[in-house]
Amino acid sequence: xxxxxxxxxxxxxxxxxxxxxxxxxxxxxxxxxxxxxxxxxxxxxxxxxxxxxxxxxxxxxxxxxxxxxxxxxxxxxxxxxxxxxxxxxxxxxxxxxxxxxxxxxxxxxxxxxxxxxxxxxxxxxxxxxxxxxxxxxxxxxxxxxxxxxxxxxxxxxxxxxxxxxxxxxxxxxxxxxxxxxxxxxxxxxxxxxxxxxxxxxxxxxxxxxxxxxxxxxxxxxxxxxxxxxxxxxxxxxxxxxxxxxxxxxxxxxxxxxxxxxxxxxxxxxxxxxxxxxxxxxxxxxxxxxxxxxxxxxxxxxxxx
Ligand SMILES: O=C(O)CCC(=O)C(=O)O
Ligand SMILES: [Fe+2]
Numbered sequence: 001x002x003x004x005x006x007x008x009x010x011x012x013x014x015x016x017x018x019x020x021x022x023x024x025x026x027x028x029x030x031x032x033x034x035x036x037x038x039x040x041x042x043x044x045x046x047x048x049x050x051x052x053x054x055x056x057x058x059x060x061x062x063x064x065x066x067x068x069x070x071x072x073x074x075x076x077x078x079x080x081x082x083x084x085x086x087x088x089x090x091x092x093x094x095x096x097x098x099x100x101x102x103x104x105x106x107x108x109x110x111x112x113x114x115x116x117x118x119x120x121x122x123x124x125x126x127x128x129x130x131x132x133x134x135x136x137x138x139x140x141x142x143x144x145x146x147x148x149x150x151x152x153x154x155x156x157x158x159x160x161x162x163x164x165x166x167x168x169x170x171x172x173x174x175x176x177x178x179x180x181x182x183x184x185x186x187x188x189x190x191x192x193x194x195x196x197x198x199x200x201x202x203x204x205x206x207x208x209x210x211x212x213x214x215x216x217x218x219x220x221x222x223x224x225x226x227x228x229x230x231x232x233x234x235x236x237x238x239x240x241x242x243x244x245x246x247x248x249x250x251x252x253x254x255x256x257x258x259x260x261x262x263x264x265x266x267x268x269x270x271x272x273x274x275x276x277x278x279x280x281x282x283x284x285x286x287x288x289x290x291x292x293x294x295x296x297x298x299x300x301x302x303x304x
Contacts, residue, residue: 004031004227004253011035011264015148022149022293025268026203031225031255035145038264043136044211045261048285056103056127057173060283064099064175072099075179078108081192098178098277103127104170104304107198107290108191118160121167128168138287139169142207145264146291146300158198158292158301166198169289170304174214174221177279182243184230185269185290198301201292207302209264209287214280220258221278227253229270243272266291 007017007030014035024030051057058068075096080087102109105121128139143155158166186204187193214221226247228234237246247254257265267273269290278284292301 004029004255006030006032006034006255006257006265008032008034009036011038011145015145019151022146022205022266023295025205025266026293026295028227028229028268028271031227031271032257032265032267033149034257034259034263034265036260036263038141038145039136039138039209039262041261043262047138048212050131051103051171051173051285054131056171057101057283057285060175060281068101072101072175073106073109074099076181076183078106078191079110079112080190082112082195084112096179098174098176100178101173101175102170103172105167106170106304107166107187107193107196108185111191111193111196114195118164118166121165124167124170125165138209138211139289142169142209142264142287142289143302146207146266146302149266150293150300153298153300155291155300155302158303160197166301166303168302168304169287171211171285171287173283173285174275174277175283177214177221177277178283179277180223180273180275181241182226182238182272182274184238184272186230187290189230189270198290198292198303200294201297201301202294203292204269205266205291205293206269207264207266207289207291210259210261210284211287212261212282212285213259214278214282214284216278216280219278220280221275221284222259223257223265223267223273223275225255225257225267226272226274227255228272229268230272234272238272247272
């Protein structure tokens with residue numbers, strides 16, 4: 001089979017690599033676009049320190065405070081359509097106790113009721129405006145990178161025709177070895193959110209900027225992207241947790257994306273992907289966005 005290699009370069013080089021980077025990602029021809037040193041590691045660290053000082057995240061050296069326990073999100077959790085009950089991206093019938101803290105509004109998690117979602121998103125927007133007022137802004141960094149990769153499209157926070165805005169990005173802290181098992185993300189195909197404008201895009205990508213790695217000895221928690229775009233045939237393997245056997249039997253290629261704080265990567269969320277957790281001393285913390293991309297649309301929609 002032909003090779004499947006990412007664009008992987010220091011940010012400025014990576015951004016000018018190919019005129020068709022995003023199209024290649026859309027077609028699954030490359031696994032990822034990895035932009036090294038997009039943000040300085042010291043700035044990542046000072047943002048993490050600030051988030052703890054401002055009580056937006058908790059210090060991993062202490063027991064989880066009640067305030068955070070109440071909002072912690074279990075592994076694999078999302079909601080479909082207008083469901084109020086949770087679905088799981090894979091079958092998790094027991095509570096693993098590993099949780100995630102979000103700063104921002106996840107459509108996958110909060111989108112069942114649009115009014116609640118959009119009002120939560122506007123509160124998050126205010127938090128980000130305050131956090132990044134006079135400071136280096138990782139959200140602008142991500143949007144700017146998308147605009148340069150697209151050679152002329154505009155990256156905008158996703159909005160509805162009536163002007164309501166989505167949340168521009170999300171900061172996620174994964175505590176205690178929180179794991180993303182093999183899954184895909186799609187507002188269209190998985191969460192079935194036809195009532196949201198973001199579901200009109202042909203392709204969905206994710207952009208992830210690593211602020212802090214979960215590290216244990218010389219290992220760290222890192223994403224793996226499989227050379228397999230989701231379709232209904234692979235779904236049972238995702239649900240049953242047998243995707244690894246399926247991948248091995250079918251010799252499906254994969255890429256481990258090894259990142260340091262300050263590295264930014266983009267991938268097609270229809271590719272089956274995972275982040276095996278690692279219960280290190282510190283949580284893995286990222287700034288994340290979802291991205292709606294259609295070749296024939298001027299605007300790239302960004303949300304979380
Ligand atoms: O944290 C990551 O690197 C990827 C997480 C993920 O699966 C996603 O954002 O859809
Ligand atoms: Fe994902």
